[in-house]
Amino acid sequence: MSEPILEIKDLAVTVDERPILHNVNLTVNKGETHVLFGPNGSGKTTLLMTIMGAPKYVITGGKIIFKGQDITYMPIDVRARLGIGMSMQRPPVVRGVKTRDMITACARGRESDAELEEIVKSSNLSELVERDINYGFSGGEIKRSELAQLLAQQPDLVLLDEPESGVDLVNISLIGHLINKLLQKRQHIRERERSGLIITHTGHILEYVDARTGYVLLGGAIICEGDPHEILKTIVKKGYEECRKCVM
Amino acid sequence: MRDVNTEKVLKEKARTAANKQARFGEDINLDKYEHVAEALPYKEDLATIPAEAKAQMLQTGVTVDDASKRSGTIIQMDHSVIHSVTKQSDIEIMSTIKALEKYDWLHDYYWKAVSVDADKYTAHVELNPGNGYFIRALPGSKTTFPVQACLYIGKKNLAQSVHNIIIAEEGSELHIITGCTASPSEEDAMHLGISEFYIKKGAKISFTMIHNWSPHVAVRPRTGVVIEDNGVYLSNYVIMKPVKSLQTNPIARCVGKNTVSRFNSVVVAPPGSSLDLGSQVILDGAGSRTEIISRTITTGGNIIARGYIEGNAIDVKGHLECRGLILKGEGSIHAIPELRGNLAGIDLSHEAAVGKIAEEEVEYLMMRGLTRDEATATIVRGFLRVDIEGLPPELSQQIRDTIESAEKDMM
Ligand SMILES: Nc1ncnc2c1ncn2[C@@H]1O[C@H](COP(=O)(O)OP(=O)(O)OP(=O)(O)O)[C@@H](O)[C@H]1O
Ligand SMILES: [Mg+2]
Numbered sequence: 001m002s003e004p005i006l007e008i009k010d011l012a013v014t015v016d017e018r019p020i021l022h023n024v025n026l027t028v029n030k031g032e033t034h035v036l037f038g039p040n041g042s043g044k045t046t047l048l049m050t051i052m053g054a055p056k057y058v059i060t061g062g063k064i065i066f067k068g069q070d071i072t073y074m075p076i077d078v079r080a081r082l083g084i085g086m087s088m089q090r091p092p093v094v095r096g097v098k099t100r101d102m103i104t105a106c107a108r109g110r111e112s113d114a115e116l117e118e119i120v121k122s123s124n125l126s127e128l129v130e131r132d133i134n135y136g137f138s139g140g141e142i143k144r145s146e147l148a149q150l151l152a153q154q155p156d157l158v159l160l161d162e163p164e165s166g167v168d169l170v171n172i173s174l175i176g177h178l179i180n181k182l183l184q185k186r187q188h189i190r191e192r193e194r195s196g197l198i199i200t201h202t203g204h205i206l207e208y209v210d211a212r213t214g215y216v217l218l219g220g221a222i223i224c225e226g227d228p229h230e231i232l233k234t235i236v237k238k239g240y241e242e243c244r245k246c247v248m
Numbered sequence: 249m250r251d252v253n254t255e256k257v258l259k260e261k262a263r264t265a266a267n268k269q270a271r272f273g274e275d276i277n278l279d280k281y282e283h284v285a286e287a288l289p290y291k292e293d294l295a296t297i298p299a300e301a302k303a304q305m306l307q308t309g310v311t312v313d314d315a316s317k318r319s320g321t322i323i324q325m326d327h328s329v330i331h332s333v334t335k336q337s338d339i340e341i342m343s344t345i346k347a348l349e350k351y352d353w354l355h356d357y358y359w360k361a362v363s364v365d366a367d368k369y370t371a372h373v374e375l376n377p378g379n380g381y382f383i384r385a386l387p388g389s390k391t392t393f394p395v396q397a398c399l400y401i402g403k404k405n406l407a408q409s410v411h412n413i414i415i416a417e418e419g420s421e422l423h424i425i426t427g428c429t430a431s432p433s434e435e436d437a438m439h440l441g442i443s444e445f446y447i448k449k450g451a452k453i454s455f456t457m458i459h460n461w462s463p464h465v466a467v468r469p470r471t472g473v474v475i476e477d478n479g480v481y482l483s484n485y486v487i488m489k490p491v492k493s494l495q496t497n498p499i500a501r502c503v504g505k506n507t508v509s510r511f512n513s514v515v516v517a518p519p520g521s522s523l524d525l526g527s528q529v530i531l532d533g534a535g536s537r538t539e540i541i542s543r544t545i546t547t548g549g550n551i552i553a554r555g556y557i558e559g560n561a562i563d564v565k566g567h568l569e570c571r572g573l574i575l576k577g578e579g580s581i582h583a584i585p586e587l588r589g590n591l592a593g594i595d596l597s598h599e600a601a602v603g604k605i606a607e608e609e610v611e612y613l614m615m616r617g618l619t620r621d622e623a624t625a626t627i628v629r630g631f632l633r634v635d636i637e638g639l640p641p642e643l644s645q646q647i648r649d650t651i652e653s654a655e656k657d658m659m
Contacts, residue, residue, distance in 0.1 A: 052615060054611055054615070055611065075614070076611060076614045076615055077614035077615075077617060077618060077619055077620065077623075080614065080615055080616060080617040081617050085615075085616075086615060088612070088615075091612055092606065092608045092609050092612050094609045094612065094613070094627060094630060095630060095631065096627075096629070096630025096631050096632070096633040097613075097626060097627065097629075097630035098630075101626070101630070102613075102616065105613065105616055105617075105618055105622075105626060106616045106617065108617055132630070149616060153616055153617060
């Protein structure tokens, strides 16, 4: 039996007093990767940011268990240090803070300079490291920079918000490669420590990263759970509403 | 020798301005200060400078114990130049008094970039001369290491009077680091400093000034810069420590064609500090470019950050950037960027922002595992980071060190 790394129970979340998520339940086991589908505005980013612990997302019900520990009311940085990491859909620009500084800060002294340099190289960020983080970055550059930071951070639970959106056809294989590295996909599931929860619209990432379970989020609730490829096919053919009919 | 007639005219002009209030800044009553300081002996060996003074100097980048990374050193304590050496025969360093004795032609530079009757402070320096430094790079010379200059106030209640003249002759390159500081006492004191810079054709000066005063010192520097064809002037100003009242508004006159000037200021105002800082650039020479960048932080003090660029010739380009951060406390930041264009074919722009640290940015760094304090410190360090081109590595490093050593006081 594989053990759960993340358990979400009856989660309800409001943003600026507006209820966004309700009754969300999901479990991710150690070594597994799950994907999240759903139309724009359905609450996908909200769910990931809530798991990460961004204060704007207020939990009004339910709980989040990470590695057996209740983290529902834990601050964001404590969660990060416990092993949760996230790549953001729209990360902010921080003027004066270089991309290299961010990657170094993420490592918190764990990796050597040489290892960090390797991360920079493999993420194709050599040209960007001396630039202010996210300042004037293209869509694809943001994705690579977010993944490089996570590679330095080495979180056990990796939350990825649309890692492939806006990425060209060549870079997507690089992104796929980086995600696999992040999730230790080369290792056998039994040895794999890392787990992932990935938001995707197009499902392109599924061609590179194998995922065990897919969910469809609609109107702030999970309406469907199953094989990610099957779900993707249904969405492409018939739209999100169709997922409501499928038996979980 | 100073020409008697010229001297008479200058003194007369100064007397007429003796009560003339400055345009900006709180009016300081000069009468409450001492204007004369006892002569201090010349020191061959800098090791004999008291440890307390050395420590203060070191915080401004003036290294007296090991000056191996300096091309020359000049130190003025109160009104005495106690030490002055140059390691390069093509870089002249001496007290202003000596230089005036040595060079008749210095009159052509004396009170030519700053007006003697600009206000009561310029007038005071002429009427109550202290000393100052004269640094001159001979034509085509280049400093291997920066020259260091230090102005130190030791005497309590002194109004230190300083008149500096810096000349970069044609094609020379001169890097200077100046530390201005006082003994860390509870006593009042004042610093009045005139600095006149002359950058000849194709010459370059970088001037890095670090201020390390005390909550009881009032400071009124008056600076003028004249830049000829293809000349370059880089000014870097750093003040991270408390000061009672400081007002300065250096002016660069870019009279030559294709000049380049850049003013960077990194400023922190702790509670009790009152700072009114500006930079003015007059672009009179065609094709000249300038950039004024200020980064100000208040943790309780008040800051006025001014900037003025005037374009009077074709193809000039200027950019002004005032960014202020209110970190904590009751202080204020007032950014006043001004642009004035007097003909077509010029390109002037500005950007000003005053606010607190964006919570979203703090959370972004916390998401990566940094604590709130670490995240805030990282953002503040980034905010204060001005990338300075054309500065020798030891000076860039000194600026970074000065900023970093003051970080914990800000949090
Ligand atoms: N500060 C806020 N105040 C009010 N509503 C908000 C706020 N932030 C987000 N929302 C709303 O919450 C809902 C869910 O947003 P969320 O970003 O989670 O959607 P998403 O599924 O990630 O969409 P997309 O596919 O477009 O990224 C949206 O309707 C959004 O407008
Ligand atoms: Mg989203």
